[in-house]
Amino acid sequence: MTTFDDREQGFEKKFALDQEQEFKATARRNRALGKWAAGLMGLEGKHVDEYAQAVVKSDFELPGDEDVLRKVFEDLKGSGVNVTEGDVRMKMAELLAQAREEVKKG
Template identity: 50%
Template sequence: MAGFDDREKAEEAKYAHDQALKFKIEARRNKLLGLWAAGLLGKTDEADVNTYVTEVVASDFEEAGDEDVYRKVSGDFKAAGVNVSEEELREKMRTLYLKAEMQVQEAK
């Protein structure tokens, strides 16, 4: 029975680790996305860029998944008249996720 308990604890620890890693990657992706979007929105002042990046990162806490982040950035683009298609924005989110994943892995 001890072996089963040990295996269960190991699986729980792995799950917790995987979730923490996913959170770090998504937060990094959102930061990179915020920096990219800030540039397209014409934000050049460092304080404005940092504020916008913080808003993008915080938008991910509204609901599970990426839709909250997508809506935030997409809405800001539309409000500012920045022409970025849904496809382009979603592809950018995917590529930045992969970049963030590499950065987080390298930081270990």
């Protein structure tokens, strides 16, 4: 192998690792977002975890975060919680930053 091949493999491995960490952070963010929303909706006990899992699953509908945003925002509105789409977006950003740090730490 040449030095170029070694560098290329190194970049590919780093890219794969970065993608895996981002996937984990997004899933962690979605679970935390689900728990946050469940608390606002007054869910308790096993219903909190069930709702958080539903939020995680909703992320597989479309690429990006819009499917998660739509689910949580619509569920909150449907429960009578006074929240804006901007509030949910800000919470998603805050929780993603926290999740990225947690994933980095292991």
